[in-house]
Amino acid sequence: MGRRYAAFWLFGLLGLAGCAEMKPLFLPEGKPELSLWQRRQQQLRQLQRWDIQGRVAIETAQDNWTASVTWKNEAEHYQMRFMAPLSQGTFELTGAPDRVQLRMPDKTLEAPDPSQLMQENLGWSLPVYGMRYWVLGLPAPGRKTQELRVDEAGHLVDLQQDGWRISVLRYQKVGGLELPEKIYMQNDPVKVRLVVGEWQLH
Secondary structure, eight states: OOHHHHHHHHHHHHHTTTOSOOOOOOOOTTOHHHHHHHHHHHHHTTOOEEEEEEEEEEEOSSOEEEEEEEEEEETTEEEEEEEOSTTSOEEEEEEETTEEEEEETTEEEEESOHHHHHHHHHSOOOOHHHHHHHTTTOOOTTSOEEEEEEOTTSOEEEEEETTEEEEEEEEEEETTEEEEEEEEEEETTEEEEEEEEEEEEO
16 A cells, blocks of 8 residues: 555545544565664664653543644653643643652642543543654554554554554654654544654654
């Protein structure tokens, strides 16, 4: 499947709002895409320290929310800061393997699990563990993958993991790598659109 066709197919997927079922697709041995995909995985898994700046739009059954996002990652430690316009709210999520802290304008909370912490205080949550890999164009390790689709250049374009459907709609060049620029994630009723404006690799 060519990249132009892949992009067309994925935009069509968004138009269908995730209603269509996609059969699992794993590349068979010997396909050139498989070798490229394996090489990309090896390169991307070496990235432990990186920062991104971008925009995020989150849609739930009750509300729509948009914000700018700054995300700093160092191995298993991360800091995600969301800044919404027009006093819609600003918060910061800081995490380590055994503890997560949610800082809001009026309070600071801690818990072992980011999803529960966000759900109880924001009304929605993000799959932070998986996103740390999905944002690089990788499946999260140690989790079952139901679907995986790559293009002819070995880029991940569609993935189903942890109950989430992840589609990478566009890549951008960052140094000698190509990293995701536009990502769509869906786990009904939550839909997340992330656009990365700037990558910094350390």
